Amino acid sequence: MTNTTHEWPLYEIFIRGQHGLSHRHVGSLHAPDAEMAIKNARDVYTRRNEGVSIWVVQASDIAASSPEEKGSLYEPANDKVYRHPTFFDIPDEVGAM
Amino acid sequence: MSDHLFEYLCRMGDNTLVLGHRVSEWCGHAPVLEEDIALANTALDLIGQTTLWLDLAGEVEGAGRDADKLAFHRDVWDFRNLLLVEQPNGDFGQTMMRQFLFDAWHLLQLKALMGSSNAQVAAIAEKSSKEVTYHLERATDTVVGLGDGTEESHNRMQAALDKLWPYVGEMFTSDDVDAAMVDAGIAPDPASLRPAFDALLDDVFTAATLVKPQDDFGHKGGKSGKRHTEHLGHMLTQMQWLQRAYPDATW
Numbered sequence: 001m002t003n004t005t006h007e008w009p010l011y012e013i014f015i016r017g018q019h020g021l022s023h024r025h026v027g028s029l030h031a032p033d034a035e036m037a038i039k040n041a042r043d044v045y046t047r048r049n050e051g052v053s054i055w056v057v058q059a060s061d062i063a064a065s066s067p068e069e070k071g072s073l074y075e076p077a078n079d080k081v082y083r084h085p086t087f088f089d090i091p092d093e094v095g096a097m
Numbered sequence: 098m099s100d101h102l103f104e105y106l107c108r109m110g111d112n113t114l115v116l117g118h119r120v121s122e123w124c125g126h127a128p129v130l131e132e133d134i135a136l137a138n139t140a141l142d143l144i145g146q147t148t149l150w151l152d153l154a155g156e157v158e159g160a161g162r163d164a165d166k167l168a169f170h171r172d173v174w175d176f177r178n179l180l181l182v183e184q185p186n187g188d189f190g191q192t193m194m195r196q197f198l199f200d201a202w203h204l205l206q207l208k209a210l211m212g213s214s215n216a217q218v219a220a221i222a223e224k225s226s227k228e229v230t231y232h233l234e235r236a237t238d239t240v241v242g243l244g245d246g247t248e249e250s251h252n253r254m255q256a257a258l259d260k261l262w263p264y265v266g267e268m269f270t271s272d273d274v275d276a277a278m279v280d281a282g283i284a285p286d287p288a289s290l291r292p293a294f295d296a297l298l299d300d301v302f303t304a305a306t307l308v309k310p311q312d313d314f315g316h317k318g319g320k321s322g323k324r325h326t327e328h329l330g331h332m333l334t335q336m337q338w339l340q341r342a343y344p345d346a347t348w
Contacts, residue, residue, distance in 0.1 A: 008129070029131050032242060039235055040131040043138050 011037040014055040101277040110150030111178035117143030142228040149221045169340040180319035181264035183329040193239045194257035200233035205290045214282035244305025266315020
């Protein structure tokens with residue numbers, strides 16, 4: 001494991017906590033392939049009944065926005081208060097949205 | 098009959114106890130963090146199964162011993178585990194080969210025990226089989242990955258298989274205890290598990306580019322308790338040191 005070129009690739013792990021919810025990013029780990037990444041995720045992240053479904057994706061396959069672009073990406077939304085649906089009361093029975 | 102059942106339950110519980118302790122020896126030492134956690138999980142699963150088997154053994158014996166008493170207050174000659182599971186960890190490959198060979202037998206054994214005439218045995222087998230299905234999957238992937246890996250990993254896996262092979266035969270031997278279990282419909286004839294075991298090994302070793310040794314000589318004496326290898330005694334001094342130094346200590 002001293003030679004970094006022989007390190008396993010990094011996988012990002014997404015777990016669905018219960019039916020009806022979406023998968024959430026819970027962390028990342030190393031594995032030789034996607035199958036083993038799912039098994040490792042099972043051992044690292046779902047030991048205490050945390051999940052009903054696991055997604056893994058190699059970290060290098062994720063395209064991410066750049067922090068420097070945050071002005072052009074997000075600021076136009078901030079000053080348009082009418083776009084934020086904060087004026088409605090949501091009944092408790094609706095559950096997770 | 099209840100003597101034979103006690104004996105049989107000790108065999109099941111001692112297998113998972115001794116292997117569980119062996120695997121736990123990796124905690125903090127595995128080659129990568131992910132494997133470390135996975136091995137610790139496997140060890141915990143096996144210790145959990147031990148509690149079920151040995152508690153039931155104590156109940157059947159009716160002498161007031163529970164799983165803790167049986168685990169910590171017996172010495173080498175009272176243990177009834179297979180010789181395979183007491184073998185030292187060796188390198189990571191050897192540990193995973195031992196795990197694969199045991200899991201392959203263990204899952205077949207548990208599947209058969211799920212149809213046991215003894216409801217408690219069937220229930221423990223059913224609960225355990227879910228955990229062991231995963232153990233076997235994981236061990237199989239690792240054996241294939243390392244066997245069909247680099248030249249070094251391949252050589253280490255072949256060496257591990259050659260070293261452990263003489264301990265495989267004992268899993269399929271029979272004695273009076275097994276015969277009594279078969280008669281009572283409690284457990285399968287050990288030899289009946291062999292064809293499925295061999296078929297699985299052939300598939301996995303082909304994928305792993307490993308060669309199964311031809312010599313079928315098998316060491317015996319673990320499950321009868323007559324002749325354990327020298328490794329078990331050393332392991333017990335570690336596992337039992339607290340109860341030996343401070344008998345009946347609790348927290």
